[in-house]
Amino acid sequence: MAFYIAGTGSALPEKVVTNDDLAEFLETSDEWIYTRTGIHKRHVLTHEKLNDLAILSAKRALEDANVEGEEVDLILCATMRGDTITPSLACSVGEAIGSHAPAFDVNAACVGALYCMEIADSFIETGRAETVLIVSAEAMSKLLDWQDRSSCVLFGDGSGAFVVKKGHGRLSGVLSTNPDTHVIRMPNIEGINSPYNQHEQEKLAMQMDGGEVYKFAVNAMGHNIEEACRLAGLTPSDIDWFLPHQANARIIEASRKKFNIDRKKVLLNISEYGNMSATSVVVLLDEYARKGTFKKGDKLLFVAFGGGLTSGAVIIEWNKD
Secondary structure, eight states, X not given: XXXXXXXXXXXXOSEEEEHHHXXXXXXXXXXXXXXXXXXXXXXXXXXXXXXXXXXXXXXXHHHHHTOOGXXXXXXXXXXXXXXXXXSOHHHHHHHHHTXXXXXXXXXXXXXXXXXXXXXXXXXXXXXXXXXXXXXEEEEGGGGSOTTOHHHHTTBOEEEEEEEEEESSOEEEEEEEEEEESSSEEOOOOOOTTOTTOOOOOOOSSOEEOHHHHHHHHHHHHHXXXXXXXXXXXXXXXXXXXXXXXXXXXXXXXXXXXXXXXXXXXXXXXXXXXXXXXXXHHXXXXXXXXXXXXXXXXXXXXXXXXXXXXXXXXXXXXXXXX
16 A cells, blocks of 8 residues: 555657558558557657657656656666666656656566556655656667568557655555566677677567467466455456556457456557557556546556566556545
């Protein structure tokens, strides 16, 4: 019960790429992509920097929470890769908002925002923080092989942020890992000019076994939903809103059917934004919060899975003023 969500924000690149746009250079179509993924379009970075999106989403979340930058006690950024290896994306956000709080990035692939929530809970519970800024920003378009239609059609870029403050709201959380270094893999660049580097450079693009990801995702989401509900003393039917990672509409639907969850309770925006990795659930949260979907006392369940293979779920009670 250490924290509640006090404010949310998001920011997206201006460039929108539709499935028809992709069909201009890939052997694909809007129908082929949509029926397999639930995606119609996505936002892609062009002239913007990922840092710019992260800072903008952070400022919007702080404004929504009525919190100044210097009031923040901890900044956590969920990202697989910022604009620079160092400084971290979290430090760049801290500089922009005038904060001197501890700041660091968390790479847990698509589950990164949930990892940040659990870290924030620990800091608040132990008295080391009262106000935490959580930001997620991903530039998936820079990590893809744009000739691989099995992967490049899935992803988009964006940033989301939210402020959590000491108080009552978190009901339970569970994080898990089924270690696997092959099913989803994105190599890092090796030392190009080092006379001592003897490793052959892997292809610098995301590699993914779609079939294995599907099987893992459905099982992991189900297990984490069950476990988070058990820890909170709830059942899935007690949850008012499910905010799943927006990876693939088929995966979400399979999990929904497995637990007989009311389709009206499952929030989606994948058709508009694609898979934004860790950012997906944060943008989803901001979108529906600003629509006024959540009422005080509503129980929200976040669930996600990603490379590593990581997975997790967090249940919070909506107590935003």
